[in-house]
């Protein structure tokens with residue numbers, strides 16, 4: 001592993017405050033490509049990505065996400081303008097792991113491009129909801145897909161400090 005990549009991994013932080021600045025299509029595509037390049041069980045590539053930049057659809061997803069958030073927050077997406085929802089095919093045994101790795105790659109790609117990104121939870125609930133199902137239908141996503149997570153993207157308003165302290169006692173050796 002090059003030191004550059006290692007440094008990037010160690011410096012990555014979740015962004016929880018975004019500006020309104022538009023993210024270029026090239027950058028969005030690069031993040032998605034990095035996600036879809038993730039390893040997958042038996043190379044079945046079960047995850048799909050719903051890329052949302054349309055403000056109205058973004059807000060529909062935000063309202064839905066808030067519906068399942070036990071915390072009372074105005075915007076669980078922190079005003080991020082781009083929402084990359086990752087879903088994966090339940091029929092594939094490794095779908096949950098495959099989808100998670102897609103989001104992991106996206107978070108790192110965003111960091112490499114100078115963007116802010118954060119994994120936002122509750123995609124499973126959002127896409128089980130009737131309104132979430134309607135959004136999938138509008139996007140042409142049909143099948144037994146489960147929401148794995150949202151990777152929200154944008155330009156950071158504030159950047160968290162790094163590196164993040166890792167909890168001790170999590171490595172065991174023989």
Ligand SMILES: Cc1cc2nc3c(=O)[nH]c(=O)nc-3n(C[C@H](O)[C@H](O)[C@H](O)COP(=O)(O)O)c2cc1C
Nearest residue numbers: 012013014015016076118119120121122149160164
């Ligand atoms: C599976 C998963 C779910 C997460 N869900 C949320 C979420 O719903 N809202 C949020 O603000 N952050 C969420 N995060 C981000 C974590 O809160 C964040 O990664 C953690 O605080 C550590 O910070 P770091 O990413 O900067 O290292 C999630 C992260 C993961 C991996």
